[in-house]
Amino acid sequence: MASNRPAPQTSFAPDEQQPDSFGYGKRQDEETWEEWNPTEDSLKPIRGRHRVGKQRGGGLARSSTVLGVGVIAAVSAGGMASANTGKPPVSITLPDLPLISDDEPEEEAGSTTPLTQAGLTTADAKQGNSHAGEALRARIVLQAERQQDQVDREAKRAAETAAAKKAAEQAAKEREAAKAKAEAAKEKAEEEARQKAEAERLAELAKSFALPTSSYTITSTFGQSGALWSSGTHTGLDFAAPTGTPLKAVHSGTITEAGWNGSYGYLTKLKLDDGTEVWYAHQSSISVSVGQKVSTGEVIGRVGATGNVTGAHLHMEVHTAGGDGIDPAAWLRSKGLNP
Secondary structure, eight states: OOOOSOOOOOOOOTTSOOOOTTSOOOOSSOOOOOOOOOOTTTTOOOOTTOEEOOOTTOOSOSOHHHHHHHHHHHHHHHHHTTSSOSSOOOOOOOOOOOEEOTTSOHHHHOOOSOGGGTTOOHHHHHTTOOSHHHHHHHHHHHHHHHHHHHHHHHHHHHHHHHHHHHHHHHHHHHHHHHHHHHHHHHHHHHHHHHHHHHHHHHHHHHTTOOOSOSSOEEEEOTTOBOTTSTTSBOOSEEEEOOTTOEEEOSSSEEEEEEEEOGGGOEEEEEEETTSOEEEEEEEEEEOOOTTOEEOTTOEEEEEBOOSSOSSSEEEEEEEOTTSOEEOHHHHHHHTTOOO
16 A cells, blocks of 8 residues: 655665665664654545646656555655665655545546547547457558549549450441452452453454364464474464365455465465454465455465374464464453454
């Protein structure tokens, strides 16, 4: 039990031994102790919370713990004050610290504000939070909700961005597909128009061109290899037909050669207006002369087997204005004819 009575003073003679660790000294001759007789006032029970009253001019803190520590320290110091120092005993006193009971007003006992209200803000008070822990929990929950809302907004924005990107890519693909389809349709239409125009041109051209003979069979083609030809390859197109089958001018032109020509046998050359020459070889007879003008389909000779041949046929060659030999079948097709 705490007391406001000063601690007893203790002194030792100079020739006494030093006190031990508990503050009790051993004397050589005689020890002197001051007797303490408790009184009713000193043993008066203390009621209430045993708080140290607040010092008006500044003093010890409001704590019974401080008071207890101070008393223990004072008693210990009092027992050890004159331990073999050769100096007179030192008297130790403690200030009279009044104890505060429950009868004292609250303003003397200190603030009545609960410790849990520390850190409360005006916003917390408006929200009805009077407890610091509850306010902290509310702030944490609010922050978590805000963070979750931010995460949700970012996820929504990302999803919207991805959807917009996907839609844009799909729209671009559809535009590209539509463009490709339109271009393909345009190209097809243009190709069909070209083919139609070419067919019309060939049809009109075919009216002015004719095949060299009729009732025939194609036996050898242009460029064919074999030992039957001196150059090693066939230079014309062979129409096999009976001897005496009429040979006709494929187009209007002028006769530039008509007569015997070695391995070609009887040969007739017809020069067209564009400079192309058409040769008729291996004839059995010739019906035109050099310099004569002929028209399309006019008879100029007969199928035969003269020259270097193995049977009756027409050997037809086509030469450009420059003299180069070309495929007669392809040339006839370009004129709208199909040999």
